[in-house]
Amino acid sequence: MTEFLLSVHVLAAIVFIGPVTVAVSLFPRYAREAAGGAPPPGALPAVHLLHRITRVYAVLALVVPVFGISTALALDVLTDAWLLVSMLLTALAGLLLALVVLPRQAAVRTALDAGAGSGGVDVRALAMGAGVFNLLWATVVVLMIVRPGSTTGV
Numbered sequence: 037m038t039e040f041l042l043s044v045h046v047l048a049a050i051v052f053i054g055p056v057t058v059a060v061s062l063f064p065r066y067a068r069e070a071a072g073g074a075p076p077p078g079a080l081p082a083v084h085l086l087h088r089i090t091r092v093y094a095v096l097a098l099v100v101p102v103f104g105i106s107t108a109l110a111l112d113v114l115t116d117a118w119l120l121v122s123m124l125l126t127a128l129a130g131l132l133l134a135l136v137v138l139p140r141q142a143a144v145r146t147a148l149d150a151g152a153g154s155g156g157v158d159v160r161a162l163a164m165g166a167g168v169f170n171l172l173w174a175t176v177v178v179l180m181i182v183r184p185g186s187t188t189g190v
Contacts, residue, residue: 038110045103052097057170059089060137064163067144071157080148087141094133101126122179129172136165 063086070079101123108114140162147157 038107041103041107041110045100045107048097048099048103052093053100053173055089056093056097056133057173059086059093060133060166060169062086063090063141063144064159064166067148067157067159067162070148071152071159083145083148087138087145090133090141091138094130094138101130116183118179118182118184122176125172125176125179129169129176132165132169132172137162137169140165 063083066079066082066086069075070083072079104126105114105123108119113119144157144159144162
């Protein structure tokens with residue numbers, strides 16, 4: 037059963053969190069392009085698509101911690117420091133996504149839909165939030181692989 041839980045956890049992380057990190061990273065670029073004086077024809081549709089991917093896959097990604105905690109319980113590692121830090125960083129990444137990235141993406145999308153030019157759309161804070169979000173996930177991945185203090189010898 038442990039192998040099944042771990043497999044679903046890892047697959048869900050790849051399939052659901054991967055697209056969120058890519059969409060969050062690309063959104064500021066396309067938002068800047070769409071806000072420019074002569075935006076490329078695909079910039080605004082890309083902004084809409086990237087926001088939708090971020091929103092939908094963020095919800096689907098909730099499967100990852102559910103199966104992660106189930107796997108940790110099955111492996112009896114729920115109290116290990118590396119896992120607790122990973123869980124904290126995952127929670128921070130989720131909060132950052134829900135409270136900063138998604139609302140700012142929605143605001144930028146709304147401003148672009150209303151015809152705001154380059155003066156009405158500032159994506160610097162959004163780009164910084166995307167960077168921090170992705171850094172948190174990269175750290176979690178490293179912790180999951182390295183597992184400091186692991187007794188498995190790997």
